[in-house]
Amino acid sequence: MSAFLEVDDLAVSFPTEDGVVKAVAGSSFSVSQGHTLAIVGESGSGKSVTAQAIMGLLNRGYADITGRIVFDGTDLLALDDDEVRRMRGASMAMIFQDPLSSLHPFYRIGDQLAEAVRVHNKVSKSEARARAVDALHRVGIPSPDKRANDYPHQLSGGMRQRVMIAMALINSPSLLIADEPTTALDVTVQAQITELMSELQRETGTTLIIITHDLGVVADMADEVCVMYGGRVVEYAPVRDIYYSPQHPYTQGLLASVPRLATDRVDRLDPIPGNPPSLINLPSGCVFHPRCGQREDVPGDLCRQAEPMLVDAGRDHLVRCYLADQAGAR
Amino acid sequence: MNDRVLEVEDLKVYFPHKSRGVFPRTIGQIKAVDGVSFDVGAAQTLGLVGESGCGKSTTGRAILRLVDPTAGRVVINGTDVAGLSRRAMRPVRQQAQMIFQDPYNALNPRQTVGAILAAPFRIQKVDPPGGVKQAVRELMDRVGLNPEHVNRYPYEFSGGQRQRIGIARAIALRPKLIICDEPVSALDVSIQAQILNLLQDLQSDFGVSYLFIAHDLAVVRQIAQRVAVMYLGHIVEMATREDLFAFPLHPYTHALMSAVPVPDPRVQIERERIVLGGDLPSPLDPPPGCVFHTRCFIAQERCRTEKPELREFAPGHTVACHFPITEPLSGGVIHGPDSGLVEPGDGAPGYFSESITDLGAVGTTRLDSGEPGDGI
Numbered sequence: 176m177s178a179f180l181e182v183d184d185l186a187v188s189f190p191t192e193d194g195v196v197k198a199v200a201g202s203s204f205s206v207s208q209g210h211t212l213a214i215v216g217e218s219g220s221g222k223s224v225t226a227q228a229i230m231g232l233l234n235r236g237y238a239d240i241t242g243r244i245v246f247d248g249t250d251l252l253a254l255d256d257d258e259v260r261r262m263r264g265a266s267m268a269m270i271f272q273d274p275l276s277s278l279h280p281f282y283r284i285g286d287q288l289a290e291a292v293r294v295h296n297k298v299s300k301s302e303a304r305a306r307a308v309d310a311l312h313r314v315g316i317p318s319p320d321k322r323a324n325d326y327p328h329q330l331s332g333g334m335r336q337r338v339m340i341a342m343a344l345i346n347s348p349s350l351l352i353a354d355e356p357t358t359a360l361d362v363t364v365q366a367q368i369t370e371l372m373s374e375l376q377r378e379t380g381t382t383l384i385i386i387t388h389d390l391g392v393v394a395d396m397a398d399e400v401c402v403m404y405g406g407r408v409v410e411y412a413p414v415r416d417i418y419y420s421p422q423h424p425y426t427q428g429l430l431a432s433v434p435r436l437a438t439d440r441v442d443r444l445d446p447i448p449g450n451p452p453s454l455i456n457l458p459s460g461c462v463f464h465p466r467c468g469q470r471e472d473v474p475g476d477l478c479r480q481a482e483p484m485l486v487d488a489g490r491d492h493l494v495r496c497y498l499a500d501q502a503g504a505r
Numbered sequence: 506m507n508d509r510v511l512e513v514e515d516l517k518v519y520f521p522h523k524s525r526g527v528f529p530r531t532i533g534q535i536k537a538v539d540g541v542s543f544d545v546g547a548a549q550t551l552g553l554v555g556e557s558g559c560g561k562s563t564t565g566r567a568i569l570r571l572v573d574p575t576a577g578r579v580v581i582n583g584t585d586v587a588g589l590s591r592r593a594m595r596p597v598r599q600q601a602q603m604i605f606q607d608p609y610n611a612l613n614p615r616q617t618v619g620a621i622l623a624a625p626f627r628i629q630k631v632d633p634p635g636g637v638k639q640a641v642r643e644l645m646d647r648v649g650l651n652p653e654h655v656n657r658y659p660y661e662f663s664g665g666q667r668q669r670i671g672i673a674r675a676i677a678l679r680p681k682l683i684i685c686d687e688p689v690s691a692l693d694v695s696i697q698a699q700i701l702n703l704l705q706d707l708q709s710d711f712g713v714s715y716l717f718i719a720h721d722l723a724v725v726r727q728i729a730q731r732v733a734v735m736y737l738g739h740i741v742e743m744a745t746r747e748d749l750f751a752f753p754l755h756p757y758t759h760a761l762m763s764a765v766p767v768p769d770p771r772v773q774i775e776r777e778r779i780v781l782g783g784d785l786p787s788p789l790d791p792p793p794g795c796v797f798h799t800r801c802f803i804a805q806e807r808c809r810t811e812k813p814e815l816r817e818f819a820p821g822h823t824v825a826c827h828f829p830i831t832e833p834l835s836g837g838v839i840h841g842p843d844s845g846l847v848e849p850g851d852g853a854p855g856y857f858s859e860s861i862t863d864l865g866a867v868g869t870t871r872l873d874s875g876e877p878g879d880g881i
Contacts (some may be wrong), residue, residue, distance in 0.1 A: 189817065208563065217693035217694065217695060217696075218664075218693055225575070242799075257609075303521035331784040332784075333784055333785070338593075343741050345827055349863035361557055361720065361785075362556065362722075362761060362764040362765055363556060363760055363761065363764045363780075363781040364556075364784065364798075365764065365766075366763075366764035366778070366780050366781070367780055367781070367782075369766065370780055388693065388694060390694070390767060390768035391766030391767055391768045391773075392766050393768070394766060394767060394768050394769055394770045394772075394773045395766040395773050399515030413770075415770050417828065418768065418769055418770055428695060429695060430699035432694055432695050433694055433698075433768050434696070434698070434701070434721075434723040434724050434726065434727035435723055435767065435768065435769075436722055436723045436726060436750070436762060436765055436767055437767040437769060437772045437776065438769075440726055440746075442697035443702055443705065444700060444701055444702055444727060445698065446695055446696070446697075446699040447698075449700075450663045450665060450666065450696070451663070451693065451695075493506065
């Protein structure tokens with residue numbers, strides 16, 4: 176299947192007083208139509224900035240963006256602001272982590288949803304309102320015609336996230352990016368929201384990118400997984416390969432350090448030593464090498480001297496590690 | 506003497522709910538914690554699990570008198586602290602300390618690490634052998650910080666390192682009990698494991714007991730020997746780690762466990778899923794009868810009227826439920842009432858008979874499906 180969204184060598188940096196923050200450097204991945212890609216990483220890995228670059232939410236006058244983002248045949252980085260604005264909310268939409276700060280506190284949710292319709296479609300107010308109520312119904316909000324008159328503060332966190340999903344999907348976008356959509360929610364509510372998102376995706380065939388640090392949510396929802404570290408994609412593979420045959424030492428370390436419910440308990444977790452790198456002062460060579468337990472396995476001082484490329488390790492599995500390169504060559 | 510470091514008996518914390526206006530009147534009570542009892546043995550960890558608003562943090566804070574309990578007994582190492590004055594409470598704080606969730610806000614940004622870690626000695630007028638400076642360096646070394654960074658400020662450290670500072674401060678006076686309020690939930694996964702290991706090491710080195718408050722069941726299972734599950738101000742189930750995770754009895758415990766997504770795609774497909782409907786009811790107006798009945802998938806008439814007491818179902822395993830679940834649930838998806846996820850007109854969603862039809866719908870979708878949008 177051809178790529179519906181293709182991100183090619185994306186780099187984003189922000190000049191600051193303390194130096195240039197290289198938030199993303201060399202991010203490449205693609206998503207097929209109707210699939211779900213999970214971008215996984217810890218804070219500062221560049222996952223949210225990647226999403227913002229795709230949605231055109233970065234201030235081009237401030238952030239330095241290079242590379243290519245091809246969405247359904249269009250290079251998004253070549254478009255001007257107006258053109259991007261027309262696409263945003265129509266053919267691509269985004270859900271944020273914190274629904275309370277993404278909804279306007281002074282307007283009724285029905286009006287906010289209707290506005291999203293009228294910005295992109297020439298329809299009457301009553302038609303927009305009807306679509307808004309229908310969208311609320313689809314995301315499982317009880318008595319949607321009454322709830323449409325509520326203000327955001329009158330809704331619970333889970334209900335607000337449903338409103339956000341309704342708003343994102345109201346113009347039937349072909350691409351939906353969800354940035355930590357369930358992180359701020361309690362687990363029982365989180366289960367409701369992930370189920371709702373899967374269900375809606377099945378109905379609409381929307382291509383979905385989920386950005387999360389929660390490996391459980393990834394296992395639940397993703398078709399493909401992209402693991403980011405220090406602004407780089409370090410591994411990209413179908414979801415099962417990520418979990419059952421991870422190749423990059425960081426992915427392996429991440430999986431080993433999660434406490435689990437479904438397997439036998441281990442007496443001691445096996446954490447990744449050290450701390451994530453500073454994006455202003457990245458380590459030389461492979462950005463993960465200071466924390467990597469396997470760098471001794473690479474001949475010479477290669478990991479510290481030169482950054483490995485993202486190489487094909489077979490079966491749609493891309494890895495940025497010298498060790499994986501050897502595995503692919505075998 | 507017994508070896509229980511902490512005993513909590515029928516602890517209640519009510520907050521007044523005031524009317525608005527110039528002369529606010531108390532018009533109700535928010536029952537944040539409503540009759541909670543448990544104890545923690547020496548060098549043991551009790552995990553206190555629940556979702557936001559269940560009263561787990563308030564319980565922890567009431568024990569250390571950061572909020573005042575409305576009723577009940579709290580005995581820390583033999584001293585009943587529930588009625589103590591602030592002054593009388595001070596020596597108790599040598600024995601009971603706290604680690605907070607957010608290491609960014611728990612440290613004074615204008616003090617160096619050295620000053621932060623010297624404060625416990627200064628306030629409690631403790632003179633450690635070798636002097637305070639030496640003690641601070643040893644503490645930093647013990648929690649995995651470089652003692653050379655003693656003159657740095659909190660902002661110069663990462664989140665995980667800041668949590669290490671918080672831990673060093675808590676263990677400075679070798680307390681018998683540390684209340685850990687969500688100590689790892691603000692941290693990245695790889696750092697979270699480091700901190701959990703550190704807490705475990707400190708326990709085996711110093712024999713400190715933990716009351717470990719968390720919403721993450723997997724984390725609690727990793728660190729706690731016994732676990733109590735809270736819902737709306739009540740403990741609904743308490744057992745050893747092994748019993749609770751192998752034989753959960755309360756439907757809420759089942760729901761909580763099944764809601765945690767497991768980082769394993771195959772398991773994730775096959776496991777039992779319970780999707781609870783709705784949200785936590787308001788503690789201002791808790792439901793009559795069993796507090797969980799409004800979201801429970803096996804609730805019956807009795808649950809709506811009669812409040813279940815916490816009773817011992819098996820040795821060391823207590824549960825507050827009229828109809829504890831003793832048979833393993835079948836795989837698949839079980840919807841709680843009012844889940845809002847089922848189309849209206851589908852009949853009464855939410856009970857066992859209904860659930861099986863939903864099985865494939867959620868479980869097996871995406872991992873195998875090459876064809877998007879193709880319903881299964």
